Amino acid sequence: MTDISDNDELPTGWQIGQTSDGRVFYINHQTQKTQWEHPITKKVKVLPKESGEKKTNIVFFDEQQKRSATLDLRQTSTKDLDPSFGHQSNALQILYGTDLANKTAVVTGANSGIGFEIARSLAKHGCQVILACRNLTKGEAACSKIRTEKEDANISCRKLDLCSLRGVKQFVEQYRQEALPLHLLILNAGVLNTTFKLTEDGYEEMFQVNYLAQTYLAAGLLSSMLVTKSDQPPRIIAISCESHRVESPGISTINGIATDRLSPRSPHHFDHLLSYGQSKLCLIMFIAEFRRNYPQIYSVACHPGNAINSNLTRDSYFYQFLVLLTRPFSKSLQQAAATPIYCAITNRVLKEPTIYYNNCDEGCPSTFVYNHKLTEDLWIQTQSLIELAFRKQPLTVV
Known part of the structure; x- marks a missing residue:
């Protein structure tokens, strides 16, 4: 999968996502809205398309549990609900x-x-x-x-x-x-x-x-x-x-x-x-x-x-x-x-x-x-x- 990390640091409460055609969008969890421009630099980013089947990188947000995931939280087991963090997390x-x-x-x-x-x-x-x-x-x-x-x-x-x-x-x-x-x-x-x-x-x-x-x-x-x-x-x-x-x-x-x-x-x-x-x-x-x-x-x-x-x-x-x-x-x-x-x-x-x-x-x-x-x-x-x-x-x- 293409790396959609952004070198420009995001403000508190923001998250990055990507559509199937390579366009990068930004999620504001405080207002529950998305936008194409980076919240600080105002840059718009489009990544090269990947070969093979394309999947939209949709982020699901659970307001009650205060956490997000790339899987639908309603369709996952209790173990899957645990947040997954890695080298790009902040x-x-x-x-x-x-x-x-x-x-x-x-x-x-x-x-x-x-x-x-x-x-x-x-x-x-x-x-x-x-x-x-x-x-x-x-x-x-x-x-x-x-x-x-x-x-x-x-x-x-x-x-x-x-x-x-x-x-x-x-x-x-x-x-x-x-x-x-x-x-x-x-x-x-x-x-x-x-x-x-x-x-x-x-x-x-x-x-x-x-x-x-x-x-x-x-x-x-x-x-x-x-x-x-x-x-x-x-x-x-x-x-x-x-x-x-x-x-x-x-x-x-x-x-x-x-x-x-x-x-x-x-x-x-x-x-x-x-x-x-x-x-x-x-x-x-x-x-x-x-x-x-x-x-x-x-x-x-x-x-x-x-x-x-x-x-x-x-x-x-x-x-x-x-x-x-x-x-x-x-x-x-x-x-x-x-x-x-x-x-x-x-x-x-x-x-x-x-x-x-x-x-x-x-x-x-x-x-x-x-x-x-x-x-x-x-x-x-x-x-x-x-x-x-x-x-x-x-x-x-x-």
Whole structure:
């Protein structure tokens, strides 16, 4: 079937369709009307006709259930009524008709990129969203931008510097003191450094930001999640990527976990691509062990998509150029936010043992993720690294 996806992002509540003669039309679910022009660009699109039998791509909308399908919902079984999402889905499509007014979410690195789209999408559906950002000025600007779309959005920004484990501890202590509920913790923040950098805690920056500090945050907010009253278990969604499959200098089935290679102390043992991929592998392995230790919390990792035009590549002109070249073939930020949102709000995932999702479907991560001995060793070593950082620099709350 011809791909009818549109590179121009659709507004909330709109969907794309195609007639048998190749003409693309746009559906406004709020007004229950269709039109030929793109709602933003006003462009009219006609695709080449397909060979063979032509079928009109009709979209059926169920007003009562607040969902749509390309099959007549009256002629399908209960199983068929479940919404089907894939690599072209976006976050707002998955959230359509969902009321999150009784939910609270914390999203790390949410002032831009995928994190911003996740926060924006949740807030537009009533969720109380806390943007956990290093730069409060950018975080407040992100909140203001969301309020221009939804004036009464329940959204705020708090400082969270993942380069400082003491900063993470202060964030957690403030959250606990306010006794806020926590239904969703989305570990989205990430950096991709081409040069070697150490944090104030003495760890390689990508290892700490992408993995160590965020797992420390999850452990610190555990008690807040456990006491949150809800008809569903709280959820932790960790944003990883397919790069977790690269060679891992610090993880092997023979030597186990080598902490000096997880976080190299000098540039002589630093390869930025291997270090980035390894930090993302650690995140998935942590999720696997977290699920075993705390089954009352639904924890999962996911891949948002390849070559996303986000701030991840902000420090490298080379990677920005690669993203620009691959832009026609990559996902929009709204599409990249789809799989995290799918894991965060759908009921189907709660019944599945899957640890890693890709394109709103079950994925197959590295075999290291299923090695219980390795994940348990990483869990123990992670605690030791955090404790070591605080012994070197005791926490002082001013």
